[in-house]
Amino acid sequence: MPPDDLRRVLQTAIAYRIFEEASPDVSVRHNAVSALFALVPNIRDAMGLLVEDNPNGARRFVESVRRFPGSGEPGHSALMVAERAERGLDHAVADPSKGFFDLIADDPPRLQRFRNTMGMSTRAPGYAVSYFLDAVPWGASGDNDNNNNNNTGRCPARIVDIGGAGGDLCAQILRRYPGVRAATSLDLPEVVATAEVPADLARRLRFAPYNFLSEPMAHDADAYLFRHIFHDWSDQYAMRILRNLAAGLRAGARVWINEVVLPDLSPDKHVGDQRSRGADLLMKVGFNGKERSRRGWEAVLAAADARFRIESIVQPEGATDAVIEVVFGA
Structure with missing residues (x-):
């Protein structure tokens, strides 16, 4: 990444209390928040879920409720609509009972990421x-x-x-x-x-x-x-x-x-x-x-x-x- 682009990304993160500046426009260092991402693997897994899976589904939310109005089928969720679109699959022939859990069951790294995230969430404040x-x-x-x-x-x-x-x-x-x-x-x-x-x-x-x-x-x-x-x-x-x-x-x-x-x-x-x-x-x-x-x-x-x-x-x-x-x- 070009240095100026990296600086802008990092300074935006600093504005949200992730990292802190060691020297203005020159260097950064970890703070308590950013260190978690470096040191705790499950935090990285949780962020992967939040920035990859969830936004993909959110972008297809309106499409999903228009395409499948009133449906309670897991395969009709916005995330599954997004997954099928990415893979070029036909919604009409997809099994509506097969949802996200079935999807990740055949993807070991993704399944492990989800399990790690759920394991971490049950130890988070409020969920003990x-x-x-x-x-x-x-x-x-x-x-x-x-x-x-x-x-x-x-x-x-x-x-x-x-x-x-x-x-x-x-x-x-x-x-x-x-x-x-x-x-x-x-x-x-x-x-x-x-x-x-x-x-x-x-x-x-x-x-x-x-x-x-x-x-x-x-x-x-x-x-x-x-x-x-x-x-x-x-x-x-x-x-x-x-x-x-x-x-x-x-x-x-x-x-x-x-x-x-x-x-x-x-x-x-x-x-x-x-x-x-x-x-x-x-x-x-x-x-x-x-x-x-x-x-x-x-x-x-x-x-x-x-x-x-x-x-x-x-x-x-x-x-x-x-x-x-x-x-x-x-």
Whole structure:
């Protein structure tokens, strides 16, 4: 890059608090922000996702909603419209059920970049698992009376985490709540094939393959967990996930959903509204997914199965995600 062009780019970055000038117009040095990009690989992966995938989809957003009005298919997202356009593929013959996750499954570097980004995001301020652990009313030791372990305040004896990836949520729950006797982390076969059970949880944690879009639930438990799952999917797919779950639930089972609950727009909290609604559109652009308000959650649960009922919603102080407690009735 020509030196003058490089200077202009760097000085613009400095204006946004990335790098700092060591000598005006001559040299720059790292500051705390720019050093992150040099030293933390996952930060670079996250930026790759933000500056490559997301803008591509955003540029095709209007086209996607005109071409596929009202569609909830992942293959009709703006990002998939952009991907097909770049590859010269025909929208008319593309499988609408195949979305971004299917795309990157065949692209190992891109898949790893996405996984690294998601792993980093769950450790970002506001997204820590500790918010969920503190919000569930289970008690440190639990009360596993077989007749009562589904009551609010009781610790479930058995839990199932759906879409649990490497089992981090289950592991943290088991270490915090000894009253949880057994946990099963479910995910796609290729994910659980490489998952490892920590030595200290060898008798309490297991992994099992499961496709929440196509398989009825076959694992009996007292509590079922979803963390950052539903916002990737439109209502039609969220209902499919919930109906597959309902097929294996007994009356009184509880479902805990750890996701955003969009607040009503505020006349004075503009920054918060911009972040939450921006995240909602980001899910639309990338996956044809969505963030949901309380009314949205109530609607999709009721449409999936009338036996689902929201018992409570807790919004921990400082957390991005709420903790939604759902009871499955008779």
